[in-house]
Amino acid sequence: MAKRINPPFGFTLRVSSEAKPGSGLGSSGAVGVACVAAFDRAMGVTRSQIDTAVLANSIERDDLGKAGGNQDTLGAGLGGINHIVYHQGGDFEAIRPKLSEEIIAELQRRCVLIYTGEVHLSDHIHADIETNYELPDSPTRDAMANLARVANGQALALAENDIETFGHLLSENWIHHKLLHPSCDNAVLSKFYDALSEHVEGGKTCGAGGGGTIFLLAKKITKRKSKRSAGNWVEKSCRFVWTAVG
Numbered sequence: 001m002a003k004r005i006n007p008p009f010g011f012t013l014r015v016s017s018e019a020k021p022g023s024g025l026g027s028s029g030a031v032g033v034a035c036v037a038a039f040d041r042a043m044g045v046t047r048s049q050i051d052t053a054v055l056a057n058s059i060e061r062d063d064l065g066k067a068g069g070n071q072d073t074l075g076a077g078l079g080g081i082n083h084i085v086y087h088q089g090g091d092f093e094a095i096r097p098k099l100s101e102e103i104i105a106e107l108q109r110r111c112v113l114i115y116t117g118e119v120h121l122s123d124h125i126h127a128d129i130e131t132n133y134e135l136p137d138s139p140t141r142d143a144m145a146n147l148a149r150v151a152n153g154q155a156l157a158l159a160e161n162d163i164e165t166f167g168h169l170l171s172e173n174w175i176h177h178k179l180l181h182p183s184c185d186n187a188v189l190s191k192f193y194d195a196l197s198e199h200v201e202g203g204k205t206c207g208a209g210g211g212g213t214i215f216l217l218a219k220k221i222t223k224r225k226s227k228r229s230a231g232n233w234v235e236k237s238c239r240f241v242w243t244a245v246g
Contacts, residue, residue, distance in 0.1 A: 001032070001059050005039045013038075022119030024207025029072025032056030050094065053077030067126040068208075083155040095155075103161050110163070110201075110218045118188040118211030125208040128181040143179035150176065167201025167217035174204040184209030 203216035
């Protein structure tokens, strides 16, 4: 990063995060965005949120050679809830849905993150998915198309204040996510989903899968029950606060 930005001063950079490595929450992308923004502020550089995210992603992908897309840096750079639409050739749009205060408050009341304690290794999973994608009649391709369809449905559901449909689509997302490659799922994740099923409208594993953190939408009166049902397996659960800025 210092080579790319080339600050005209020496520095000591310290980074801390509540998200554990391998949590699937895009923490490396968020750290990259934070570091680019910190250097820009120190140097008096003005950069848009999108440009900040794109630079941080380029450093992680091109310079460090880490596999993945740019959704993590876009999420951190833009903040809030975004519908990211990708086009063939690499172009993308980041669309901010117009959500009511009511739906945002309901999401904050009912969304919960549960860290499973099972570290996911996204580099390996990405490589597995890429290998599967090239196979004849690969189920990975259909799974990707269905994931895009579900994401579009989730954006529409939130725009229409239909939080239950949003929750059900979280679970449909996870069904198709698991079809990308067997390494996306494991017995530890299944144990959590089985224990929580009666208390949630839906849920999905964050990031590439294989471990890390589960994102859940609790039923209206069962958020605490969903945490208790995960029992002694839960490494950490987090309250959601949706931010409007990156």
